[in-house]
Amino acid sequence: MPTPNTESSSQGRVTLLQKLSYGFGASADMIGFHAPAALIMPIYTLALGVSPALVGLAIGITRVWDAFLDPVMGSISDKTRSRFGRRRPYIFSGAILGGITFALMWQIPLGWSPTAYFTLLTASLILFYTAFTLFTVPYHAIGYEMAGDYHERTSVMSYRMFFNMIGNICAGWLLAGTQLEMFDSTLHGARFIGPLTGLVFIVFGLAPVFFIKEREEVQTSAAKKQLPIFRSLLATLKDKNFRLLIGLTVLMLSGWTFATSIIVFINVSYVFPGDLKASSILLGSMGMAQTAVVVIALMVATRVSKNVGKKAILKFSFSFQILHVLAAWFLITPNYPYLQIVAYMIGAVANMTFFLMLHSMTSDICDQDEWENGTRREGMYGAVITWMQKLCVSIAVALVGVALVAVGFDQTEGAIQSAQTALSLRLIYCGIFSTIGVVGLFLLPRYTLTEERVLTIQSDLAKRREAAER
Numbered sequence: 001m002p003t004p005n006t007e008s009s010s011q012g013r014v015t016l017l018q019k020l021s022y023g024f025g026a027s028a029d030m031i032g033f034h035a036p037a038a039l040i041m042p043i044y045t046l047a048l049g050v051s052p053a054l055v056g057l058a059i060g061i062t063r064v065w066d067a068f069l070d071p072v073m074g075s076i077s078d079k080t081r082s083r084f085g086r087r088r089p090y091i092f093s094g095a096i097l098g099g100i101t102f103a104l105m106w107q108i109p110l111g112w113s114p115t116a117y118f119t120l121l122t123a124s125l126i127l128f129y130t131a132f133t134l135f136t137v138p139y140h141a142i143g144y145e146m147a148g149d150y151h152e153r154t155s156v157m158s159y160r161m162f163f164n165m166i167g168n169i170c171a172g173w174l175l176a177g178t179q180l181e182m183f184d185s186t187l188h189g190a191r192f193i194g195p196l197t198g199l200v201f202i203v204f205g206l207a208p209v210f211f212i213k214e215r216e217e218v219q220t221s222a223a224k225k226q227l228p229i230f231r232s233l234l235a236t237l238k239d240k241n242f243r244l245l246i247g248l249t250v251l252m253l254s255g256w257t258f259a260t261s262i263i264v265f266i267n268v269s270y271v272f273p274g275d276l277k278a279s280s281i282l283l284g285s286m287g288m289a290q291t292a293v294v295v296i297a298l299m300v301a302t303r304v305s306k307n308v309g310k311k312a313i314l315k316f317s318f319s320f321q322i323l324h325v326l327a328a329w330f331l332i333t334p335n336y337p338y339l340q341i342v343a344y345m346i347g348a349v350a351n352m353t354f355f356l357m358l359h360s361m362t363s364d365i366c367d368q369d370e371w372e373n374g375t376r377r378e379g380m381y382g383a384v385i386t387w388m389q390k391l392c393v394s395i396a397v398a399l400v401g402v403a404l405v406a407v408g409f410d411q412t413e414g415a416i417q418s419a420q421t422a423l424s425l426r427l428i429y430c431g432i433f434s435t436i437g438v439v440g441l442f443l444l445p446r447y448t449l450t451e452e453r454v455l456t457i458q459s460d461l462a463k464r465r466e467a468a469e470r
Contacts, residue, residue, distance in 0.1 A: 022212060055118075087139070143363075153363045178193055254395055
């Protein structure tokens with residue numbers, strides 16, 4: 001593994017090359033999070049005829065494994081000492097293994113029973129998410145420790161959010177890719193698209209390995225003290241501000257993933273009745289259409305947060321979700337199918353600005369953690385966040401299966417759904433986002449880690465390090 005040829009300044013500034021490299025890793029991160037959700041339910045239900053409830057059960061089982069694996073990976077990464085750093089060896093291995101296991105996940109044979117498909121899906125997901133954990137937990141951690149400056153952290157995360165969007169676009173077009181005329185069937189398309197996506201995952205995932213180096217003062221602090229894994233996990237969850245951020249993440253990510261999963265079925269039952277190909281093309285177009293507006297939103301949020309604060313940007317995000325609901329109810333219509341892209345862009349702005357602030361604020365919490373406990377545990381904080389994100393994605397996809405069964409959705413490919421089924425799915429979609437907006441605005445005032453407090457903590461930590469060097 002090569003030694004990176006750039007490094008952060010002692011003042012906590014991060015070079016453009018490092019920001020871009022970290023951003024490239026975010027594309028792999030989002031492909032890992034959203035690509036399975038984009039393909040599993042349509043392929044296993046519509047193409048293979050497996051019950052949505054059974055598919056949801058397979059997804060849920062893998063979360064039990066992740067509940068154990070993520071904090072273990074976070075603790076291992078925090079305690080690792082090597083000339084390549086605490087994070088980079090795992091990012092390197094996870095990127096390669098994640099790409100390979102994702103490619104293999106879609107080599108699905110025909111003619112199996114529902115029980116056999118359930119077993120295959122469960123085993124495939126366990127293998128992939130094991131490799132993905134090896135990548136994503138250290139990837140999150142290295143981002144939290146890249147910048148020491150309070151506002152520079154938001155700048156670093158803005159690059160991550162931009163490349164998050166690139167990963168989301170890739171994931172959003174996967175289902176449409178399986179519908180190309182060159183493929184005999186959806187499953188045939190998945191067998192080709194899967195390895196291609198795995199290769200993209202590897203290429204994006206390796207970028208942080210070559211151009212990012214951990215800050216020297218973080219490495220020094222981390223070497224002093226590390227807690228055993230369970231004490232480390234409990235100490236992480238003890239922080240009330242971090243628990244609040246996790247709760248808000250559950251709200252936002254579960255709802256967003258639920259929406260991007262269920263919108264295919266809304267379109268195939270209401271906008272393009274029985275036409276999976278047209279629905280998947282629209283879904284891919286929605287992902288691409290958000291690009292310009294989200295780039296502008298990230299630039300504005302990064303600049304404005306310096307004046308109004310990170311918490312104010314989160315208020316904007318949750319308020320925008322309520323506007324998203326109103327737009328979605330009127331703009332998801334068979335008369336003008338592509339109008340729903342406008343509603344999607346409103347939701348995308350709310351989603352991206354939320355996660356921009358989430359990760360920037362987590363970096364601040366890591367400083368507070370060192371100030372209170374004498375530890376640098378970005379890996380454990382990253383582990384909790386990645387596990388919660390994967391849990392949210394899996395719960396959301398599983399709930400889609402439950403919702404489809406509850407509203408009487410016919411999983412037969414090309415089936416025309418009833419008007420009641422279409423109406424029920426639209427009501428569920430809008431109800432989820434209404435809940436996100438209202439509950440988020442209710443909980444947010446409880447976050448108490450202000451800029452002034454973080455700057456005071458950082459000043460005290462700097463004095464401690466100077467005293468330790470004497």
